[in-house]
Amino acid sequence: MQTLVRNSLAALLIAATAPATLPAVAQEAPRAHYREIPEGAYSVVAQVRAKPGKEDMLRAATLPLIDLVRSDPKNLIYFLQEDRAKPGHFIFYEVFASQADFDAHNAMPYVKDWFAKLPELADGGVEVMRMAILGKPKK
Numbered sequence: 001m002q003t004l005v006r007n008s009l010a011a012l013l014i015a016a017t018a019p020a021t022l023p024a025v026a027q028e029a030p031r032a033h034y035r036e037i038p039e040g041a042y043s044v045v046a047q048v049r050a051k052p053g054k055e056d057m058l059r060a061a062t063l064p065l066i067d068l069v070r071s072d073p074k075n076l077i078y079f080l081q082e083d084r085a086k087p088g089h090f091i092f093y094e095v096f097a098s099q100a101d102f103d104a105h106n107a108m109p110y111v112k113d114w115f116a117k118l119p120e121l122a123d124g125g126v127e128v129m130r131m132a133i134l135g136k137p138k139k
Helices: 002-027 055-062 065-070 099-106 109-121
Strands: 042-050 075-082 089-096 122-132
Touching: 042 055, 042 099, 055 089, 055 109, 065 075, 065 109, 089 099, 099 109, 109 122
Parallel strands: none
Antiparallel strands: 042 089, 042 122, 075 089
């Protein structure tokens, strides 16, 4: 019994000290704040579905976009999501300050290269909804 208590206490001590190092890593990631999104920002929600049997190939072609788009200084927010119930069904959520910034993004070579792969990998291409952001927080 004493060994069990001693092992439990040791595990608690290790667990208590481990989280102290986590916030430093988490703080390195850039954060988007609602108040920083400009009035009239240009938002896009898009989806693409893989052809049957091409789910892994479309995922592999699409994942590199995350770092590329997020490194674009004109991009404000970028999320790539995949449907848990339907692997190969991807949803993009993107915010740019203006339509011109979004159009410039679509003209980037890496975006054009990705679109060029879609006829082989995607079922029906990309469906795009151009959205207006509502409920802008007050500063």
